[in-house]
Amino acid sequence: MAVYTHLSAETLGDLIAEYDVGEVISAKGIAEGISNSNWLIETTGKNGAGDAGARFILTMYEYRINVQQLPFFLNLLDHLAAKGCPVPATIHDREGNAYRELDGKCIALIEFLPGVSVDRPTPQQARAVGEALAQIHVASADFPMQRKNDLRPADWRKLFDQCGDGAIAAINSDLAQSVSKHMPQLLLEWPTDLPVGTIHADLFPDNVLVLGDQVSALIDFYFACTDFVAYDLAVTHAAWCFTPDGREFNRDISNALIEAYSSICALSEPEIAALPILAKGAAMRFIATRTYDWINTPADALVMRKDPMDYVRRLHHYDALGGSAFSPLA
Numbered sequence: 001m002a003v004y005t006h007l008s009a010e011t012l013g014d015l016i017a018e019y020d021v022g023e024v025i026s027a028k029g030i031a032e033g034i035s036n037s038n039w040l041i042e043t044t045g046k047n048g049a050g051d052a053g054a055r056f057i058l059t060m061y062e063y064r065i066n067v068q069q070l071p072f073f074l075n076l077l078d079h080l081a082a083k084g085c086p087v088p089a090t091i092h093d094r095e096g097n098a099y100r101e102l103d104g105k106c107i108a109l110i111e112f113l114p115g116v117s118v119d120r121p122t123p124q125q126a127r128a129v130g131e132a133l134a135q136i137h138v139a140s141a142d143f144p145m146q147r148k149n150d151l152r153p154a155d156w157r158k159l160f161d162q163c164g165d166g167a168i169a170a171i172n173s174d175l176a177q178s179v180s181k182h183m184p185q186l187l188l189e190w191p192t193d194l195p196v197g198t199i200h201a202d203l204f205p206d207n208v209l210v211l212g213d214q215v216s217a218l219i220d221f222y223f224a225c226t227d228f229v230a231y232d233l234a235v236t237h238a239a240w241c242f243t244p245d246g247r248e249f250n251r252d253i254s255n256a257l258i259e260a261y262s263s264i265c266a267l268s269e270p271e272i273a274a275l276p277i278l279a280k281g282a283a284m285r286f287i288a289t290r291t292y293d294w295i296n297t298p299a300d301a302l303v304m305r306k307d308p309m310d311y312v313r314r315l316h317h318y319d320a321l322g323g324s325a326f327s328p329l330a
Ligand SMILES: Nc1ncnc2c1ncn2[C@@H]1O[C@H](COP(=O)(O)OP(=O)(O)O)[C@@H](O)[C@H]1O
Pocket: 002, 030, 032, 033, 034, 035, 036, 037, 038, 057, 088, 110, 111, 112, 113, 114, 117, 206, 207, 217, 219, 220, 222
């Protein structure tokens, strides 16, 4: 579940009164999610059909987010939404603030967008995701803010060092061996001069809402940063083109995702050549944070731990497949 903080009806009512969105009719905690508390808020304001019952997502930032970086994330949402991308716009309060403080934590109210996230996407859905990813890369080309990616190879190394070899091996010996085998190559051979842009960096199926085969929303931009755009395609590929446990690679989904993305954002020769190492790096980035969380999250914590082995298996696939994982481009 992901409602870590209790907000009373009075507190919620007072908070929503700071926005020009009507009065609260209902507020329901949202079970999905890991990092933040989220509520679905319905108000007496007008919805898209002109009737009372406007819906919003209220997010309270709980974990991992440096609040000084909130302007980057929230301005990016507004920038992309203004350009017609399927992302929720930020609702500003009556004084124009994109976020406020409540009980010492930051909160933001964002537009609710309809749709569901899928565990087992179809190639048609993967195609729509490839197009949506390309759309945000195009639309963010003139986004004026920058944010350093704080999860690059040296940062993964630091996370593993903080975990310690023994604790990593205690999770799974294959995990420990895979880190020892692949981290040196990733540190040495990570590209340095690929085209850079604003990237989502965490476009997993649970961060995409769909209505049928259409993408209705890209959400959870809280890892967004300035880095190689081809790395964003690699992260999305790693997240979408395998069974959730990483045991099976789905070539139809892979082809659909890559063809759709590259039909809008053509990749350069150096980007295509770099995809195999970017994909191994994408797998390692999630192995690193999942391993760290596995070791450092108390068993009784509300935060759900995710299995790093799902991404160790993806790393093995990428190691074995090389460039053929991206065959429409080969
Ligand atoms: N703008 C939105 N419109 C509709 N639902 C949303 C929106 N933002 C978040 N949600 C819902 O809230 C859940 C958790 O949001 P998310 O930002 O992924 O939280 P976390 O950062 O904790 O993972 C999503 O799975 C989705 O169901």
